[in-house]
Amino acid sequence: MKTITMIINNQEWQVNLYQNDTVESLINRLPLTIQMKELHGNEKYHYLDFQLPIMSESIDQIETGDLMLFGNNCLVLFYESFSTPYQYTKIGYIDNLKNIKNLVGSKDVKVTFQVNK
Incomplete structure (x- = not known):
């Protein structure tokens, strides 16, 4: 399984990637540093200035x-x-x-995604 690194406040996590066209397109645009906004006390989001291929599905959970x-x-x-x-x-x-909830907190947060070396 491919992975990339996500960095928030100098702390790194490995993101296990699915195999699809969206992931491949995203990897080709890394490294990427974005400001992610808070939403609903359960997620951070960012509208990219580019579009990625979609393979939407109902997630349920x-x-x-x-x-x-x-x-x-x-x-x-x-x-x-x-x-x-x-x-x-x-x-x-x-x-x-x-501690990810404590790390990302209730405010916007800067996140970097980079390809593993």
Whole structure:
């Protein structure tokens, strides 16, 4: 399984990636540093200035650490688990999320995604 690195406040996590055209297109645009906005106390999001191919599907259950695409240009990092009626394109997920809620906090946060060397 391919991985990329996500960096928030100098702390790194490995994002396990799914195999799809969205992921391949995103990898080709890395490294990427974005300001992710807070939403609903369970996710951070950022509207990219480019579009990615979509493979939307009904998810039903979001898990802490899921990284997904909403529409064709909204990157979403979930830091709480919950059920949802919305459709997303799966990008990846992060294992070992100790303290991620405390790290991302309730405000906007700068996030860097980079290809592993």
